[in-house]
Amino acid sequence: xxxxxxIIGHRNSEWTGFGPLLEEDIAFSSMxxxxxxxSLALYTILHELGESDPDTVAFTRNANQFHNSIFTELxxxxxxxxxxxxxxxxxxxxxxxxxxTNSTCEPLAQVARKVRGELRYHTLHAKTWMKQxxxxxxESVSRLQKSLEQxxxxxxxxxxxxxxxxxxxxxxxxxxxxxxKELWMAKVEETISQTSLHLxxxxxxQPINGGRIGKHTEHLQPLLDEMSEVFRIDPGAEW
Amino acid sequence: xxxxSTSVKQIYEWLEDVKDPEIPVLSLVDLxxxxxxxxxxxKVSIELTPTFAGCPAMExxxxxxxxxxxxxxIPKVEATISFRxxxxxxxxxxxxKKALKQYGFAPPPSNKLFTELExxxxxxxxxxxxxxxxxxxxxxxxxxxSLYYCHDCKEAFEQFKxx
Numbered sequence: 001x002x003x004x005x006x007i008i009g010h011r012n013s014e015w016t017g018f019g020p021l022l023e024e025d026i027a028f029s030s031m032x033x034x035x036x037x038x039s040l041a042l043y044t045i046l047h048e049l050g051e052s053d054p055d056t057v058a059f060t061r062n063a064n065q066f067h068n069s070i071f072t073e074l075x076x077x078x079x080x081x082x083x084x085x086x087x088x089x090x091x092x093x094x095x096x097x098x099x100x101t102n103s104t105c106e107p108l109a110q111v112a113r114k115v116r117g118e119l120r121y122h123t124l125h126a127k128t129w130m131k132q133x134x135x136x137x138x139e140s141v142s143r144l145q146k147s148l149e150q151x152x153x154x155x156x157x158x159x160x161x162x163x164x165x166x167x168x169x170x171x172x173x174x175x176x177x178x179x180x181k182e183l184w185m186a187k188v189e190e191t192i193s194q195t196s197l198h199l200x201x202x203x204x205x206q207p208i209n210g211g212r213i214g215k216h217t218e219h220l221q222p223l224l225d226e227m228s229e230v231f232r233i234d235p236g237a238e239w
Numbered sequence: 240x241x242x243x244s245t246s247v248k249q250i251y252e253w254l255e256d257v258k259d260p261e262i263p264v265l266s267l268v269d270l271x272x273x274x275x276x277x278x279x280x281x282k283v284s285i286e287l288t289p290t291f292a293g294c295p296a297m298e299x300x301x302x303x304x305x306x307x308x309x310x311x312x313i314p315k316v317e318a319t320i321s322f323r324x325x326x327x328x329x330x331x332x333x334x335x336k337k338a339l340k341q342y343g344f345a346p347p348p349s350n351k352l353f354t355e356l357e358x359x360x361x362x363x364x365x366x367x368x369x370x371x372x373x374x375x376x377x378x379x380x381x382x383x384x385s386l387y388y389c390h391d392c393k394e395a396f397e398q399f400k401x402x
Contacts (some may be wrong), residue, residue, distance in 0.1 A: 023375060023376040026376060026380075030378035030379075031378070033293040035293070037291060037292035037293020111322050113322070114292055114322045114325040117327070117350075118292065118382075121378070121400070124377060
């Protein structure tokens with residue numbers, strides 16, 4: 001989860017200065033800041049459990065040590081793909097934190113209770129644009145439709161189970177990826193049904209997994225290189 | 240062990256002087272980010288709760304709190320940032336809301352009024368009190384502010400987000 005937030009946060013930040021509208025530029029930049037803040041909160045929990053400090057964990061690992069879903073690392077491409085990913089990812093993210101507000105892991109539940117309010121703004125933003133552009137012009141609909149179809153196998157990879165899924169569920173830490181996926185599908189269907197877009201058949205879409213066990217695409221390492229450039233030049237730098 | 244002769248109330252009064260670096264008329268107490276104050280012997284512990292998890296001003300606020308209390312003669316000050324009490328815009332005091340309005344920001348409406356954020360569409364202009372306003376973007380110059388336009392006085396303004 002922490003890696004997901006960090007990597008998607010970095011991808012969002014790549015729109016800074018390049019957004020199609022000033023407001024979108026600010027929106028993606030603000031969401032980037034929120035998500036990186038969430039990753040910091042989660043890395044801080046891990047640090048308290050004995051992991052290295054958040055900066056070390058965020059900036060010194062190689063791609064195969066990251067557990068983010070592959071979906072989050074894919075390049076931004078055109079705005080239509082970024083928007084589809086924003087909608088699909090943030091819908092899952094908001095539901096995941098909502099479920100975690102009841103976690104038996106109290107520090108995680110505290111962060112979740114904090115973060116869920118912030119995420120309402122992210123999902124509001126995503127839904128607003130999906131509804132507008134998803135029924136606007138022939139071009140906007142066909143672009144989003146194409147991106148939706150491209151994104152879906154990767155999006156399903158967000159629900160890849162970790163090797164500890166059973167233990168996590170038994171301990172009451174999280175209700176599980178399957179439950180999250182079902183809630184997510186219902187939310188996604190609800191919004192898409194209010195547009196001219198069509199969801200691919202869930203039954204025939206094969207999820208693209210691997211991210212949770214460190215198997216990534218060629219997109220991740222260049223992102224990590226760029227993100228950690230300052231840290232590698234001067235690990236003690238303050239700004 | 241020496242014991243300091245001060246009260247929790249006194250600490251809060253001192254912390255009134257520490258302002259939000261982005262909104263210098265609003266104290267941390269009125270913003271509601273001071274979630275606990277404890278005096279134990281000669282040590283004072285302050286707990287701060289972040290407005291937004293990614294707020295870059297939190298470390299700065301924490302250091303300002305420590306500086307302020309040290310300048311008042313408290314020998315040992317500990318300040319921690321905690322999510323124990325999740326911050327909500329409901330924590331902003333009435334005095335804080337007035338300060339926001341005077342500074343040109345629409346104070347946040349009650350967060351109990353909305354579930355799906357429709358309330359965001361109905362901000363009151365802090366300049367002319369006009370209600371014919373339009374949200375331009377839920378994201379503004381800082382994480383805690385949204386952008387609006389007032390059709391009554393034809394000015395843009397910002398609202399402190401309900402959370």
